[in-house]
Amino acid sequence: xxxxxxxxxxxxxxxxxxxxxLPDKIKKSALKKAAAHLLENEEKILKANQKDxxxxxxxxLSNALIDRLLLNPxxxxxxxxxxxxxxxxxxxxxxxxxDWQNSKGLRIQKKRVPLGVIAIIFESxxxxxxxxxxxxxxxxxxxxxxxxxxxxxxxxxxSKIFNEAVVQEGIPPHAVTMILDPxxxxxxxxxxxxxWIDLLIARGSEQMVREIxxxxxxxxxxxxxxxxxxxxxxxxxQKMAENIALNAKVQRPGVCNAMETLLIHxxxxxxxxxxxxxxxxDAGVLxxxxxxxxxxxxxxxxxxxxxxxxxxxxxxxxxxxxNSLEEAIVHINRYGSGHTEAIVTKSKENAKKFxxxxxxxxxxxxxxxxxHDGAVFGLGAEIGISTQKLHARGxxxxxxxxxxxxxVYGKGQIRG
Amino acid sequence: xxxxxxxxxxxxxxxxxxxxxLPDKIKKSALKKAAAHLLENEEKILKANQKDxxxxxxxxLSNALIDRLLLNPxxxxxxxxxxxxxxxxxxxxxxxxxDWQNSKGLRIQKKRVPLGVIAIIFESxxxxxxxxxxxxxxxxxxxxxxxxxxxxxxxxxxSKIFNEAVVQEGIPPHAVTMILDPxxxxxxxxxxxxxWIDLLIARGSEQMVREIxxxxxxxxxxxxxxxxxxxxxxxxxQKMAENIALNAKVQRPGVCNAMETLLIHxxxxxxxxxxxxxxxxDAGVLxxxxxxxxxxxxxxxxxxxxxxxxxxxxxxxxxxxxNSLEEAIVHINRYGSGHTEAIVTKSKENAKKFxxxxxxxxxxxxxxxxxHDGAVFGLGAEIGISTQKLHARGxxxxxxxxxxxxxVYGKGQIRG
Numbered sequence: 085x086x087x088x089x090x091x092x093x094x095x096x097x098x099x100x101x102x103x104x105x106l107p108d109k110i111k112k113s114a115l116k117k118a119a120a121h122l123l124e125n126e127e128k129i130l131k132a133n134q135k136d137x138x139x140x141x142x143x144x145l146s147n148a149l150i151d152r153l154l155l156n157p158x159x160x161x162x163x164x165x166x167x168x169x170x171x172x173x174x175x176x177x178x179x180x181x182x183d184w185q186n187s188k189g190l191r192i193q194k195k196r197v198p199l200g201v202i203a204i205i206f207e208s209x210x211x212x213x214x215x216x217x218x219x220x221x222x223x224x225x226x227x228x229x230x231x232x233x234x235x236x237x238x239x240x241x242x243s244k245i246f247n248e249a250v251v252q253e254g255i256p257p258h259a260v261t262m263i264l265d266p267x268x269x270x271x272x273x274x275x276x277x278x279x280w281i282d283l284l285i286a287r288g289s290e291q292m293v294r295e296i297x298x299x300x301x302x303x304x305x306x307x308x309x310x311x312x313x314x315x316x317x318x319x320x321x322q323k324m325a326e327n328i329a330l331n332a333k334v335q336r337p338g339v340c341n342a343m344e345t346l347l348i349h350x351x352x353x354x355x356x357x358x359x360x361x362x363x364x365x366d367a368g369v370l371x372x373x374x375x376x377x378x379x380x381x382x383x384x385x386x387x388x389x390x391x392x393x394x395x396x397x398x399x400x401x402x403x404x405x406x407n408s409l410e411e412a413i414v415h416i417n418r419y420g421s422g423h424t425e426a427i428v429t430k431s432k433e434n435a436k437k438f439x440x441x442x443x444x445x446x447x448x449x450x451x452x453x454x455x456h457d458g459a460v461f462g463l464g465a466e467i468g469i470s471t472q473k474l475h476a477r478g479x480x481x482x483x484x485x486x487x488x489x490x491x492v493y494g495k496g497q498i499r500g
Numbered sequence: 501x502x503x504x505x506x507x508x509x510x511x512x513x514x515x516x517x518x519x520x521x522l523p524d525k526i527k528k529s530a531l532k533k534a535a536a537h538l539l540e541n542e543e544k545i546l547k548a549n550q551k552d553x554x555x556x557x558x559x560x561l562s563n564a565l566i567d568r569l570l571l572n573p574x575x576x577x578x579x580x581x582x583x584x585x586x587x588x589x590x591x592x593x594x595x596x597x598x599d600w601q602n603s604k605g606l607r608i609q610k611k612r613v614p615l616g617v618i619a620i621i622f623e624s625x626x627x628x629x630x631x632x633x634x635x636x637x638x639x640x641x642x643x644x645x646x647x648x649x650x651x652x653x654x655x656x657x658x659s660k661i662f663n664e665a666v667v668q669e670g671i672p673p674h675a676v677t678m679i680l681d682p683x684x685x686x687x688x689x690x691x692x693x694x695x696w697i698d699l700l701i702a703r704g705s706e707q708m709v710r711e712i713x714x715x716x717x718x719x720x721x722x723x724x725x726x727x728x729x730x731x732x733x734x735x736x737x738q739k740m741a742e743n744i745a746l747n748a749k750v751q752r753p754g755v756c757n758a759m760e761t762l763l764i765h766x767x768x769x770x771x772x773x774x775x776x777x778x779x780x781x782d783a784g785v786l787x788x789x790x791x792x793x794x795x796x797x798x799x800x801x802x803x804x805x806x807x808x809x810x811x812x813x814x815x816x817x818x819x820x821x822x823n824s825l826e827e828a829i830v831h832i833n834r835y836g837s838g839h840t841e842a843i844v845t846k847s848k849e850n851a852k853k854f855x856x857x858x859x860x861x862x863x864x865x866x867x868x869x870x871x872h873d874g875a876v877f878g879l880g881a882e883i884g885i886s887t888q889k890l891h892a893r894g895x896x897x898x899x900x901x902x903x904x905x906x907x908v909y910g911k912g913q914i915r916g
Contacts, residue, residue, distance in 0.1 A: 186878040215559035282889050297717050303890040324912040331914035451910025462602045473698050474719040476893035487889035491855050494867025496740040498747035
């Protein structure tokens with residue numbers, strides 16, 4: 085297996101040099117062809133996905149995981165649309181980020197260029213296969229994909245359909261490689277091939293990302309866990325607060341930008357919590373909370389220290405009543421995962437303090453945490469949301485799959 | 501030791517929150533004070549450095565290492581000047597990198613913010629202590645420094661002098677911490693404290709950087725090794741070619757942007773090599789080369805496969821005669837370390853091809869590789885030159901010590 089992976093990595097590197105010089109016209113038409121090809125083969129993809137779903141049910145995977153795994157005609161249409169949108173994105177490469185002359189008359193340009201080879205190890209969502217490949221190609225890279233074994237059939241079908249289309253349009257044959265190996269540990273060898281692979285993106289459980297990070301010598305960008313909060317401030321539009329708090333939890337609980345803990349200022353709790361809790365309970369949300377919240381709404385179960393740190397990814401919510409904005413900020417900086425944090429307030433001053441002092445990839449004023457998304461932001465499909473602070477923080481799109489290069493023009497300048 | 505390091509990391513994180521909110525005025529005056537304080541204490545620093553140099557000679561360190569270790573009045577003046585220049589740099593934080601509205605009316609800003617806690621593990625050059633600390637503070641971070649044991653006395657003196665000055669001016673007490681532990685392995689514990697440390701910068705030997713990378717879970721930026729080339733093309737100004745090729749090797753051979761391999765187009769070799777070789781030999785350079793070069797200049801010793809990969813960091817040069825621009829590019833992409841690469845040519849077309857196809861952090865046309873330097877570029881002092889492609893590639897200055905944050909302003913928007 086190691087030899088096979090090494091061969092894949094080498095071929096991928098070789099083809100990445102061709103990719104880097106490919107005109108955008110070819111990348112664009114290849115991705116459009118892939119989108120069309122995915123739609124034409126909807127039935128094949130659904131059949132493959134059905135096999136995965138049945139297996140998942142048999143293996144008693146959680147509802148959140150099965151939701152992530154599931155494809156249907158709408159999701160395939162969305163996927164094709166997403167690949168088409170990626171095709172139409174401006175090519176980030178060649179962009180001159182800075183351009184200046186130094187005191188010795190050197191002209192210095194900082195230019196955007198492709199990264200080279202990107203390996204992506206991911207779990208569950210099979211649409212990632214096509215979206216991630218499309219983003220990597222658009223950014224001028226080769227990509228090595230390794231999806232979760234639970235989506236084996238879906239991934240195999242999608243990558244085959246995708247690859248046929250792009251190679252037909254002039255993408256080099258080893259620019260996209262899908263690795264079909266059921267044993268994840270084997271795949272970790274990829275994480276040490278820093279001579280051939282420039283970036284490793286890990287999307288999956290916290291444990292999986294940590295395991296990869298611990299042994300990788302290739303730089304890793306992890307799609308981080310989201311312990312996201314909504315804080316309802318002392319001065320706020322209660323209707324807006326309710327809408328945002330509901331949306332952040334129930335609209336799609338199985339994803340990273342869903343809220344896990346609701347913080348409410350004590351001055352709002354008595355009035356707001358009873359009706360809000362009723363709506364949560366009606367939506368099937370299991371509520372856990374601190375003592376004060378449980379005095380207001382007896383249906384709330386007791387939350388422990390562990391709850392404040394937990395990414396439920398499910399219809400479960402922890403609730404804490406705080407007595408100040410400061411307490412909310414301290415709680416978030418202590419227990420949050422640096423993903424997405426929101427404040428609902430009418431006070432500009434409080435908003436400013438929250439947005440400045442909360443240490444997270446994205447901070448929102450008067451909007452749902454669920455809005456932290458590359459497509460919603462208008463940046464095109466995302467390859468994930470990074471909670472790291474290096475290279476890319478927050479939603480990562482096509483620009484985050486490039487690097488830069490100093491290109492310097494001289495007239496014989498030497499160091500004095 | 502582990503408990504002590506953990507305590508340092510926690511305190512550092514705590515003070516990083518204060519640092520992040522500190523007005524630039526305070527950072528500026530603190531760094532100016534530090535610069536002045538370093539000058540005032542020149543004698544103390546030189547005395548401490550003398551001890552390190554004597555020990556280094558006794559331990560038979562290489563000339564290149566002793567050169568890196570040595571401080572003299574001029575280098576201390578340069579160091580103070582550098583700290584003062586860093587003080588005067590514009591504060592990178594708060595910069596709005598992008599600012600737009602999405603289709604739902606969300607206003608989205610991508611803003612520059614401090615990273616948090618930066619740990620720097622470095623070897624040899626004691627001036628790094630003050631420069632690195634100054635850059636980290638200017639960027640709004642806390643910094644944990646661990647210098648090489650060979651510079652123990654110099655580092656102790658410099659950090660003490662530096663710290664006294666900045667704390668007097670309002671920098672929090674744990675914003676700069678120097679770790680004085682002679683055992684490097686102990687320090688590696690820092691590389692696993694990803695909960696407290698946001699970035700680890702490794703400056704030193706290739707082996708040291710690799711060791712750190714292999715066990716770190718904190719993201720690592722390595723100051724990479726420089727196997728840099730100058731390629732003299734078939735059409736070139738011979739005088740310019742000679743100047744650049746000489747400067748790149750002999751002006752300061754012990755640093756990463758010095759040339760290690762000279763590539764000459766065969767059409768230029770016969771005419772250029774004899775006089776150039778004489779100049780190298782006069783400057784004390786040991787020449788190694790391929791067969792063709794040795795036929796032209798018999799004093800050139802035989803170069804082996806190993807030579808093409810070696811960063812000599814000394815007055816040693818390997819020489820290869822190539823028969824085309826393409827051969828030069830393939831050689832560089834195969835043996836180079838992706839650091840700094842230069843072409844000397846009159847042909848715009850050849851320059852364009854070289855600058856585009858050579859995969860390195862910085863590519864130069866008609867200038868010495870020695871010009872790849874933050875200060876020379878006009879960016880202020882550098883914290884190192886990165887050969888990685890993530891986050892920062894090439895010379896890293898104050899901007900590279902920050903991250904970004906999405907700050908989003910809504911009016912109640914939720915996900916549909």
